Amino acid sequence: MIPKPRSMFYDAWGAANLQTDEAEDSCLRQADFYWQKCGSDPAFPVTVYYRPSTSSRTYPASA
Numbered sequence: 001m002i003p004k005p006r007s008m009f010y011d012a013w014g015a016a017n018l019q020t021d022e023a024e025d026s027c028l029r030q031a032d033f034y035w036q037k038c039g040s041d042p043a044f045p046v047t048v049y050y051r052p053s054t055s056s057r058t059y060p061a062s063a
Contacts, residue, residue: 031059
């Protein structure tokens with residue numbers, strides 16, 4: 001059974017292991033990681049948000 005996609009979730013693993021709660025760069029790199037790990041379909045990009053600075057990154061970036 002394929003799980004239903006989520007529109008947004010908290011990356012608890014990244015926070016515990018990569019300090020994504022404190023390091024903006026680490027957080028924004030997670031877009032690449034989750035896109036590659038969870039399907040790699042250009043029709044379904046992944047966007048991550050670093051809430052303290054309101055920065056975001058989408059992977060793959062639109063052309």
